[in-house]
Amino acid sequence: MAIKRPASAGRGTGASAKGGATDGLDPVLGVVARYFGVLAEPTRLKILHAICDDEQSVSAIVAATGTTQSNVSRHLSLMLNAGIVERRRDGCAVYYRIADPEFVDICRRMCERIASRLDMQAPLRRDLMGFAARH
Amino acid sequence: MAIKRPASAGRGTGASAKGGATDGLDPVLGVVARYFGVLAEPTRLKILHAICDDEQSVSAIVAATGTTQSNVSRHLSLMLNAGIVERRRDGCAVYYRIADPEFVDICRRMCERIASRLDMQAPLRRDLMGFAARH
DNA sequence: GCCGAGCATGCGCATATGCTCATATTCAAA
DNA sequence: TTTGAATATGAGCATATGCGCATGCTCGGC
Numbered sequence: 665m666a667i668k669r670p671a672s673a674g675r676g677t678g679a680s681a682k683g684g685a686t687d688g689l690d691p692v693l694g695v696v697a698r699y700f701g702v703l704a705e706p707t708r709l710k711i712l713h714a715i716c717d718d719e720q721s722v723s724a725i726v727a728a729t730g731t732t733q734s735n736v737s738r739h740l741s742l743m744l745n746a747g748i749v750e751r752r753r754d755g756c757a758v759y760y761r762i763a764d765p766e767f768v769d770i771c772r773r774m775c776e777r778i779a780s781r782l783d784m785q786a787p788l789r790r791d792l793m794g795f796a797a798r799h
Numbered sequence: 800m801a802i803k804r805p806a807s808a809g810r811g812t813g814a815s816a817k818g819g820a821t822d823g824l825d826p827v828l829g830v831v832a833r834y835f836g837v838l839a840e841p842t843r844l845k846i847l848h849a850i851c852d853d854e855q856s857v858s859a860i861v862a863a864t865g866t867t868q869s870n871v872s873r874h875l876s877l878m879l880n881a882g883i884v885e886r887r888r889d890g891c892a893v894y895y896r897i898a899d900p901e902f903v904d905i906c907r908r909m910c911e912r913i914a915s916r917l918d919m920q921a922p923l924r925r926d927l928m929g930f931a932a933r934h
Numbered sequence: 935g936c937c938g939a940g941c942a943t944g945c946g947c948a949t950a951t952g953c954t955c956a957t958a959t960t961c962a963a964a
Numbered sequence: 965t966t967t968g969a970a971t972a973t974g975a976g977c978a979t980a981t982g983c984g985c986a987t988g989c990t991c992g993g994c
Contacts, residue, residue: 666951693844696909704836705952709828722971735953737972747916756961756970766912770905774831777901781882801981840982857941870983872942891940891991 667698667746702746703771707731708739711760712748716768719752719761802833802881837881838906842866843874846895847883851903854887854896907931 702708707729714720714728722740726733740760743749750763762768782789837843842864849855849863857875861868875895878884885898897903910931917924 689845689848690841692910693841693848695913696906697839697841697844699909699913700835701839701951704832704839706825706828706832707952709832710824713824713828723969732954733971734955734973738952741972753961758971764912764916766908770908770912771831773901773905773908774834775827777899777905778830778834781899836981842982858939867984868941869943869985873982876942888991891938893941 666742667695667702699746702743702748703767703774705739707735708743709771711736711739711743712762712768712771715749715760716762719759721754721757721759723757725760801877802830802837834881837878837883838902838909840874842870843878844906846871846874846878847897847903847906850884850895851897854894856892856894858892860895 710729710731711725714725720728722733722736725740726736729736740749740751744751744760747763748767749760752759752761779789845864845866846860849860855863857868857871860875861871864871875884875886879886879895882898883902884895887894887896908931911928914924914928914931
């Protein structure tokens with residue numbers, strides 16, 4: 665993914681789509697797509713899930729997600745760059761927290777929407793609704 | 800991406816995360832991630848943008864997006880499978896439309912959120928807000 | 935039945951992305 | 965300062981994914 669820090673994002677003058685209304689749409693969609701891309705990884709969602717109530721240290725997140733510390737740090741850096749999480753240092757531990765609840769809310773809505781499209785008795789549906797309700 | 804048609808999604812018994820509360824979270828996050836993945840492509844967002852007002856034929860979408868017909872068809876198939884768009888055949892033309900406005904709304908909210916994080920004078924911000932307002 | 939327009943799909947390539955291993959860096963305690 | 969714990973990062977690998985090309989399929993008109 666790799667999202668440039670918010671502030672600008674290089675509005676290239678190229679690629680304005682042969683046919684469509686040539687507003688500055690392409691760069692916009694590119695940025696939006698990259699943000700969706702950040703949410704398009706199970707591990708990252710798991711990390712967000714782990715820190716969406718309170719901030720957590722990296723090691724706590726590692727324990728919660730069951731993946732490598734290396735991996736967790738990488739995903740956290742990426743989300744930090746995207747401005748989705750924030751960082752706080754305490755001693756030699758580093759705590760991460762959600763930077764913007766809206767992103768969690770978008771996840772919640774996505775869950776609800778997917779759940780509503782599943783068969784009522786599908787087991788996944790229950791899990792999705794439970795997940796959505798918790799956030 | 801490739802999302803299984805809604806109805807079930809194979810709730811594997813494996814991989815329950817070493818540490819965390821072992822609810823059926825992993826399959827849930829996997830599914831949610833895949834849906835976000837569908838929205839994580841500029842071309843697909845462009846297609847959604849093209850059909851979010853009225854249904855459009857494939858060739859119209861090709862013209863609007865400025866990409867290959869092959870490419871458009873592929874993305875449309877993917878989104879059809881994900882249940883994000885719907886298909887209607889009229890003669891030898893095929894029309895696609897948004898299946899669930901909620902997905903467009905999620906895009907809109909993402910746009911707004913990203914725009915709000917950009918500097919007020921960043922040109923991208925204007926485009927994002929404009930894009931969000933139109934949906 | 936034949937043909938052309940419109941759409942879908944198999945194949946191969948180039949790139950992007952996530953994961954793991956090993957190592958560097960940062961901080962606190964001794 | 966030295967040491968060890970906690971976190972971050974570089975390198976390499978395996979896979980996933982988007983794109984273009986060529987081809988197959990479907991439908992209406994002739």
